[in-house]
Amino acid sequence: MPQDHPLPPPQDIARTLTGAGIFIFAQDAQLRYQWVENPPAGWEAQDISGKTDFDILPQATAAILDMAKRTALASRRAGWTELILGGEEDPHRFDFYLQPEVDPNGQPTGLLGLAIDVTYRHTTPANTEALARDSVHRSKNLLAMVQSLATQTARCTAYPDEFVEDFRGRIQVISRALDLQATSGRVRLSDIVAAEVEAPVADSGRVILTGGDFVFSANAALHIGLALHELGAATMQSDAAIHITADRMPQVDGYTAAPLRLRWEDSEVSAKDMHAFSRTLLERIAPAAVGGKAVFVVSNTGRSYELTIAPNEFG
Amino acid sequence: MQNGAIGVLNGLTILIVEDEYLIALEAQRIAEEAGAAQVILANAVEEVRKLLTSGVSIDVAVLDLRLGSEDASPLIHEFTTRNTPLIIATGLEADIPIGAILLAKPYRDADFVAVILSALKRPV
Numbered sequence: 068m069p070q071d072h073p074l075p076p077p078q079d080i081a082r083t084l085t086g087a088g089i090f091i092f093a094q095d096a097q098l099r100y101q102w103v104e105n106p107p108a109g110w111e112a113q114d115i116s117g118k119t120d121f122d123i124l125p126q127a128t129a130a131i132l133d134m135a136k137r138t139a140l141a142s143r144r145a146g147w148t149e150l151i152l153g154g155e156e157d158p159h160r161f162d163f164y165l166q167p168e169v170d171p172n173g174q175p176t177g178l179l180g181l182a183i184d185v186t187y188r189h190t191t192p193a194n195t196e197a198l199a200r201d202s203v204h205r206s207k208n209l210l211a212m213v214q215s216l217a218t219q220t221a222r223c224t225a226y227p228d229e230f231v232e233d234f235r236g237r238i239q240v241i242s243r244a245l246d247l248q249a250t251s252g253r254v255r256l257s258d259i260v261a262a263e264v265e266a267p268v269a270d271s272g273r274v275i276l277t278g279g280d281f282v283f284s285a286n287a288a289l290h291i292g293l294a295l296h297e298l299g300a301a302t303m304q305s306d307a308a309i310h311i312t313a314d315r316m317p318q319v320d321g322y323t324a325a326p327l328r329l330r331w332e333d334s335e336v337s338a339k340d341m342h343a344f345s346r347t348l349l350e351r352i353a354p355a356a357v358g359g360k361a362v363f364v365v366s367n368t369g370r371s372y373e374l375t376i377a378p379n380e381f382g
Numbered sequence: 383m384q385n386g387a388i389g390v391l392n393g394l395t396i397l398i399v400e401d402e403y404l405i406a407l408e409a410q411r412i413a414e415e416a417g418a419a420q421v422i423l424a425n426a427v428e429e430v431r432k433l434l435t436s437g438v439s440i441d442v443a444v445l446d447l448r449l450g451s452e453d454a455s456p457l458i459h460e461f462t463t464r465n466t467p468l469i470i471a472t473g474l475e476a477d478i479p480i481g482a483i484l485l486a487k488p489y490r491d492a493d494f495v496a497v498i499l500s501a502l503k504r505p506v
Contacts, residue, residue: 200474204448207473208402211488215408286450347407355403355425 081105085255088184095177098136107184108282109382128152132163139165140175149185160186213238223344233342240296244289254288256281256313256329263292264299264309273302278312281327287380290356291329297345298331298372307335307369316375324378326359331372341365390495392417394441394502397433399457400471401425401449405487409444409471412491413498427454434460442467442501444485444494458482467501 084091084105092103092115100115110123120129120136135148145166151158166179216237224230243262247254257280265274283291295311302309310332315325346363349372354361358377364370396413398421400406410421422440424430426449434440443461445468447454461468471485485497 204472204474207487208405211408211473212402212404214488215404218408218411219404352403352407 089181090183091179091181093177093179094136096140096175098133098140098178101177111382124152135163136165136178136180140167140178143167143169143173143175158186159184160188209241213241219344219347223342236296236300237293240292241289244285244292247288248285254283254285256283256291256311259283259288259292259295260311263295264311267296267299267303273306274309274311276311278314281313282382283376284380287357287376290353291374291376294349294353294361294372294374295331297341297348298333298370300345301337301341301370302333302335305335305337307333309333322378326378327376327381329374329376332369333371334369336367336369389417391498393419394498395420395422395439396498397422397424397430397440397443399424399430399443399445399449399454401446401452405446409494412494415491416495425449427452427457430454430457431460434464440466442469442498444469444471444498446471448472469497469501 081104090103090105090107092106093101095101098119099117100119101117103110103112103115106112106115115123120132123129124132131150131152135150139146139148145164148163148165149160150163151160162183162185164181168176168178170176217234220234220237221230224233240263244254247258247262257276260274260276299309311330313327313329316328318325349363350361353374357374357380359375361375362371362373364372391413394413394417396418398406398409398413400409400423403423403425406423406425410423413421422433422438424433443466445454445457445461447470458468458470468482469485470482471487471489473487475484475486483497483501485494
């Protein structure tokens with residue numbers, strides 16, 4: 068029987084949480100995490116489940132959180148509390164909503180909670196000045212990158228129309244990367260693929276994304292976006308199938324943790340005359356930016372591109 | 383070469399310390415078109431330290447002070463103690479130490495060449 072107000076799909080709820088920067092969780096009476104949704108950057112749900120705050124956080128931070136939660140459990144009353152976590156070097160201010168769960172006898176069985184990072188609401192004039200300086204620095208760096216893109220694109224195109232088309236496409240990638248960063252602060256692989264591959268080919272059925280939906284740093288998101296744009300641009304006029312997958316590699320020398328492998332495979336057979344700068348973006352710029360390596364292979368049956376991404380660039 | 387001077391950096395080894403590879407690539411292009419014999423790219427403080435202790439001879443270094451989240455300013459002292467001419471490339475002029483030679487981002491080819499010649503005390 069149809070409902071008047073059907074529940075939204077779980078993925079829509081998850082996306083909303085990501086956009087709002089809200090982390091929700093459930094813990095048992097011993098304050099072991101039972102499940103988490105949209106954990107903070109750098110955390111995976113499976114790394115948290117079954118553990119306490121003392122298992123996953125610096126002890127001083129865990130002690131603050133643990134005390135707030137035990138107070139909520141003891142009072143059996145739901146409510147908001149504001150906590151500063153992260154220590155003096157990188158303090159973050161969070162609003163926590165903690166809702167104790169009780170059994171029919173009134174005994175606490177655990178709690179449900181949500182956390183919102185509200186650090187940005189508490190900026191001081193000194194912070195504002197620092198933010199302004201940082202903004203100027205980033206803007207000038209971005210202009211220098213755009214200038215480089217313009218020069219390199221011009222060197223690889225023969226006609227003004229071709230330059231405008233290629234340059235505009237690359238500027239659009241930067242623009243979309245900034246949008247993604249601004250709306251979520253964290254950028255998921257599925258968002259990059261949707262923006263740089265699915266939307267341009269206007270046929271999402273041609274694009275298959277498998278593996279983990281990893282979250283990337285702003286830097287990695289931009290350069291992965293540029294790489295996927297270069298690969299996707301060559302398939303705009305064809306019906307080539309595209310398969311993108313991401314997974315963690317085994318621990319390898321040179322990295323402090325397991326890096327990520329992003330792999331693109333397609334059946335595009337008419338893109339052998341890719342511009343030199345496109346190949347430079349794929350084979351030199353993208354890997355250098357994400358602290359990894361890249362291998363790009365063109366064959367008679369299609370193309371494959373594999374990009375290794377350093378652990379500090381994704382979560 | 384755009385408004386630069388072909389050959390004026392002939393024979394030089396130039397170190398570019400920059401975390402944005404697109405910007406480093408552009409600096410490399412300008413230096414090579416102006417005749418640099420070798421352009422070395424680095425994007426982290428530790429990488430530069432290893433390079434300096436390896437004995438490689440560097441004629442001039444172009445340093446971005448912010449390498450991602452890393453502060454590269456401790457490298458200034460290491461270059462000056464080696465008497466290596468140093469240029470600070472930055473988007474924020476307030477960042478640079480007093481007396482340092484500034485290369486303001488974004489820069490033109492001619493700006494890049496001019497500050498290198500200035501650092502080397504060669505006539506522009």
